[in-house]
Amino acid sequence: MNIDQILDNIWKLSAESKEKLKSNIEQVNFSKGVVLVKAGKIEKDVYFMKKGIARAYVEQENNEVTICFLTEGETAISMRSYVSGKKGYENIELLENSELYRLATHNLQKLFLEDVQIANWGRKFAEQELIKTEERFISGQFRTATERYVELLQNNPRLIQRVQLGYIASYLGITQVTLSRIRASIK
Amino acid sequence: MNIDQILDNIWKLSAESKEKLKSNIEQVNFSKGVVLVKAGKIEKDVYFMKKGIARAYVEQENNEVTICFLTEGETAISMRSYVSGKKGYENIELLENSELYRLATHNLQKLFLEDVQIANWGRKFAEQELIKTEERFISGQFRTATERYVELLQNNPRLIQRVQLGYIASYLGITQVTLSRIRASIK
DNA sequence: CTTATTTTTTTACAAATGATAAAAAAAGCA
DNA sequence: TGCTTTTTTTATCATTTGTAAAAAAATAAG
Numbered sequence: 431m432n433i434d435q436i437l438d439n440i441w442k443l444s445a446e447s448k449e450k451l452k453s454n455i456e457q458v459n460f461s462k463g464v465v466l467v468k469a470g471k472i473e474k475d476v477y478f479m480k481k482g483i484a485r486a487y488v489e490q491e492n493n494e495v496t497i498c499f500l501t502e503g504e505t506a507i508s509m510r511s512y513v514s515g516k517k518g519y520e521n522i523e524l525l526e527n528s529e530l531y532r533l534a535t536h537n538l539q540k541l542f543l544e545d546v547q548i549a550n551w552g553r554k555f556a557e558q559e560l561i562k563t564e565e566r567f568i569s570g571q572f573r574t575a576t577e578r579y580v581e582l583l584q585n586n587p588r589l590i591q592r593v594q595l596g597y598i599a600s601y602l603g604i605t606q607v608t609l610s611r612i613r614a615s616i617k
Numbered sequence: 618m619n620i621d622q623i624l625d626n627i628w629k630l631s632a633e634s635k636e637k638l639k640s641n642i643e644q645v646n647f648s649k650g651v652v653l654v655k656a657g658k659i660e661k662d663v664y665f666m667k668k669g670i671a672r673a674y675v676e677q678e679n680n681e682v683t684i685c686f687l688t689e690g691e692t693a694i695s696m697r698s699y700v701s702g703k704k705g706y707e708n709i710e711l712l713e714n715s716e717l718y719r720l721a722t723h724n725l726q727k728l729f730l731e732d733v734q735i736a737n738w739g740r741k742f743a744e745q746e747l748i749k750t751e752e753r754f755i756s757g758q759f760r761t762a763t764e765r766y767v768e769l770l771q772n773n774p775r776l777i778q779r780v781q782l783g784y785i786a787s788y789l790g791i792t793q794v795t796l797s798r799i800r801a802s803i804k
Numbered sequence: 805c806t807t808a809t810t811t812t813t814t815t816a817c818a819a820a821t822g823a824t825a826a827a828a829a830a831a832g833c834a
Numbered sequence: 835t836g837c838t839t840t841t842t843t844t845a846t847c848a849t850t851t852g853t854a855a856a857a858a859a860a861t862a863a864g
Contacts (some may be wrong), residue, residue, distance in 0.1 A: 552836095794812095
């Protein structure tokens with residue numbers, strides 16, 4: 431997915447504002463295994479995924495929880511660094527060789543203050559991420575792990591082929607053993 | 618908490634932009650039990666809580682999950698209606714007689730397009746809500762119900778006095794029976 | 805004050821999940 | 835291919851949580 435599509439999906443900017451924004455974006459490629467965003471670090475950049483897949487996770491003591499998977503068109507970002515300039519809590523690791531667009535938060539913040547279109551684009555970006563997070567949160571409160579797994583199978587079958595089950599289990603908030611049982615039971 | 622404080626906590630507007638925004642806000646008072654925001658409805662307004670307490674919850678089949686509690690200074694809103702103009706999934710009910718500030722989404726949207734300061738204020742509002750939601754989500758994935766209850770006791774002791782335990786239990790994602798067991802065990 | 809209603813706690817039992825260990829299957833590599 | 839490593843599945847047992855129903859406590863109403 432190219433940068434124009436990605437930006438347009440958030441909010442339709444005028445040609446002029448879009449060029450201003452794009453002049454701050456460059457493409458970078460990274461290999462599988464690279465950790466784009468590190469927990470405990472103040473991240474300076476925002477990444478849009480052109481191609482590939484990534485996984486955001488939080489480590490604590492001896493266990494690790496997958497917060498979400500990021501695929502084409504989505505944004506890899508430490509939300510806490512982006513919003514508050516503070517250390518983030520999550521790691522984001524590439525699960526495949528990936529192509530990304532990089533944008534320095536600092537430049538974006540400057541654009542926010544001087545261009546009303548870009549400010550609204552930034553507003554829409556936050557709002558979209560908010561709705562996604564809220565939906566995931568509510569779904570997690572309501573559905574059982576089995577239901578959420580089936581939902582994932584239906585909405586995102588490719589993901590399950592591309593990502594190992596241990597990560598899916600931790601995304602669903604269960605152990606890998608439990609996920610195996612679920613998989614056995616729904617056949 | 619008055620409207621100036623509430624607006625300032627989100628983002629410091631210039632005097633001029635703030636007046637523009639405030640001219641669209643009016644105070645309204647409602648009694649305990651009033652349902653401010655209704656699931657399945659396209660909500661047209663945003664409410665800031667001046668005084669009182671509210672509870673956002675989602676109903677599904679025969680059970681009901683409390684998404685969050687809203688107190689002084691916080692915003693009662695159907696995020697889905699606000700962001701996408703679609704039907705929301707949550708109800709928001711007042712648990713006490715409350716004083717609120719009301720702002721019509723439609724007017725706010727107009728201001729977003731014409732005033733870069735207000736657009737950035739709106740961006741910050743979404744970003745703050747996003748960080749709050751994300752933190753709650755991650756905390757829910759990591760901590761046990763007991764840990765989250767103890768956390769709530771410490772950070773928000775008044776809440777537990779003001780709100781009945783069935784609601785707290787559903788907020789923690791457990792049954793009231795389990796919460797009773799937890800309360801007995803930590804004495 | 806007494807009675808009715810709501811809320812909270814307790815109990816017993818059943819079902820789901822986690823921890824652990826080990827086996828089986830799949831993937832990666834020389 | 836054959837070997838090693840990683841990933842997935844299976845089995846067992848202990849723990850947690852939910853359901854349902856009853857008891858106790860707190861609140862509201864007459």
